[in-house]
Amino acid sequence: MSNTGFTARLAQWIAQAPRNWQADAMDQAQRAIADTIGCIIAGVDDEAVRRVRAGLGRWGGGGEASQAGTAGGVDAPWAALLNGTSAHALDFDDVLDPAASHVSAVMVPALLALGEQMDASGADLVDAYIVGVEVQECLAEAVNMTHYSRGWHTTLTLGAPSAAAACARLLRLDAQQSCHAMSIATSMAAGFKRQFGTNTKPLHAGLGAKNGILAAQMAAAGVTADPAIFEGERGFLDLMAGDGAAGFGSVLQRLDGPPAIVSPGVWLKRYPCCASTHRVVDAVIGMMQANGLAVADIVGIDTQVSEPAVRNLMYVQPRDEMQARFSMAYCVAAAALDKDLRLATFRRTAMDRSDIADFIPRVAMSPDPAQPGDMPSTTRSWATTTLHMGDGRSFTRKVVDPKGYPGNPLSEQELEAKFRDCASAQAADVAASYADWRGIASTAKIRPLCAGLRTLAKEV
Structure with missing residues (x-):
């Protein structure tokens, strides 16, 4: 890699990393995506989701993205906001442990909404998801647990810039644009852990998803941002983690090893709680x-x-x-x-x-x-x-490794049973869609699959 700073080097990798991921990375990504869809389905009528849906009102109608429980299409940022909130509403969604974040509740809704707008393929969505998880792991290894222990909710603080990276990948932005996308997203990344136990806690996941889309689209339109936002003076590390954090010195070495979706992997939760x-x-x-x-x-x-x-x-x-x-x-x-x-x-x-x-x-x-x-x-x-x-x-x-943790994973039967439990109050075809979500990489166009989210019953 070049001698440029961390943010620029990471952006270069986002734009240029080969798209031929190993089979286990593709499989683990598809497991996590299917699990997140189950969580969106289960959360569709949660109190927080109902209130966010009411708060959105008539904004964004007539778009091409699917919002859980909304019959018509909406604009992508609003679909991502609601679906992210729904994914995280019941705290049943996965965790990237080094980040202490709910990585997929941000990443999947962002990519679904943007991907549906673009009429993307399932393979491109999975590729972007793997890239986004990798970016979040790099950030986490640099700033945690100091950052998290200060009271920052990493689902949003790390979720927004890593979702922006994933969306930049899906949009096929170049390295400079990808750098700007992440940098823009840091200006939309906050979230306090004092919100735990309130409606705003799951809203953080929706905000991260929405902000990731906005940041990537702004970068695509030519909006510029600081190119060293993570490592620079008064940047992310300086302001939000401080001297106790590991920093970015050797973090990017992990890009030469197994992708983060494989190692350390994500924790698909067995229980619907913290x-x-x-x-x-x-x-x-x-x-x-x-x-x-x-x-x-x-x-x-x-x-x-x-x-x-x-x-x-x-x-x-x-x-x-x-x-x-x-x-x-x-x-x-x-x-x-x-x-x-x-x-x-x-x-x-x-x-x-x-x-x-x-x-x-x-x-x-x-x-x-x-x-x-x-x-x-x-x-x-x-x-x-x-x-x-x-x-x-x-x-x-x-x-050390609870059930669902990468070292003690849910079996295929347990993963499907969880999905079906999440969909138990819905029509039979919703539960039957598990196989399609589980194999989303083979889907030529994701629009028909996403449209199924519009049919979810809101009063369950």
């Missing part, structure tokens, strides 16, 4: 099943998780469904009682259960001093959970 709970939930269910433990005999559950996880899980006694997804106590209580967490777990009827309310005080969470907030993004987190029994026994389990 990823910070999943290791503990797996531990509780696993120990109860392995030892034949009855929930009535558990007098306490102690868990140690990373410092960022403690900060993410800010609700002990959740007041609504969104807060429940960010409550370790609620998720663990429901998991202990039901041996699973389902979409139904985070509906009002479940939250009103007296047995869950009675169990919540038995759950304690504390930060693990071995996992500070400024750990390098490439260091994997873990959770250590102990069950205390009424007869004096205790059981402890440490979980």
